[in-house]
Amino acid sequence: MTPEACQISGGRGLFMEVNDTSTGLIWMTTSTVTLPDYRNLAIEPPLTKTGVGYAAMDRAAFLSSPGSNQGEILHREIGGWDWINVAKPMEIIPPENEGGPLRISVQKAHVIGFEANRSVSILRLPHGDYVELVGKSTDDVKLTLPRGGALEKIDLRNPWVVTLPSPTDAYFWLGKTMRSFQGPVTLP
Numbered sequence: 374m375t376p377e378a379c380q381i382s383g384g385r386g387l388f389m390e391v392n393d394t395s396t397g398l399i400w401m402t403t404s405t406v407t408l409p410d411y412r413n414l415a416i417e418p419p420l421t422k423t424g425v426g427y428a429a430m431d432r433a434a435f436l437s438s439p440g441s442n443q444g445e446i447l448h449r450e451i452g453g454w455d456w457i458n459v460a461k462p463m464e465i466i467p468p469e470n471e472g473g474p475l476r477i478s479v480q481k482a483h484v485i486g487f488e489a490n491r492s493v494s495i496l497r498l499p500h501g502d503y504v505e506l507v508g509k510s511t512d513d514v515k516l517t518l519p520r521g522g523a524l525e526k527i528d529l530r531n532p533w534v535v536t537l538p539s540p541t542d543a544y545f546w547l548g549k550t551m552r553s554f555q556g557p558v559t560l561p
Contacts, residue, residue: 395419403532426507426551432486439480472517475542492526501557508552
């Protein structure tokens with residue numbers, strides 16, 4: 374454990390995650406990887422590969438690991454990489470329509486930042502707004518949205534820092550590429 378928040382380097386880079394099925398904890402690399410790194414990652418039970426995806430934000434930090442004291446971050450080495458415990462899924466709700474996203478309630482202490490003068494994708498739902506966290510917007514037109522959902526872009530004139538709620542509702546599209554929107558958040 375490290376008695377401080379963990380800032381993630383690599384901006385909008387590619388990161389990988391694994392699940393420790395014995396604890397339910399999700400672990401993420403602290404530095405960027407490549408697709409071959411993910412494919413070649415050798416792990417053994419109780420670990421399973423969760424996925425690899427591009428960070429949509431420009432900056433990110435985790436204030437603590439789920440269930441830890443404020444500021445305590447769990448670290449471990451897996452396959453030669455430094456990993457931190459970033460999340461603990463609490464409830465997984467299947468897609469409400471075919472091709473739609475999983476909805477996962479996740480315990481985490483996550484702060485993200487977007488630079489000024491860029492566009493950010495938002496998933497608008499009847500019960501709140503969700504900011505893009507994983508994946509690129511290039512294929513968003515192909516996403517099957519939850520009922521009542523709409524995608525829009527907001528243009529930032531100033532930097533935007535978001536402290537995600539805990540638990541966070543995470544909408545995940547899994548497949549050839551991963552896409553996720555999380556929140557709800559208050560738009561700038």
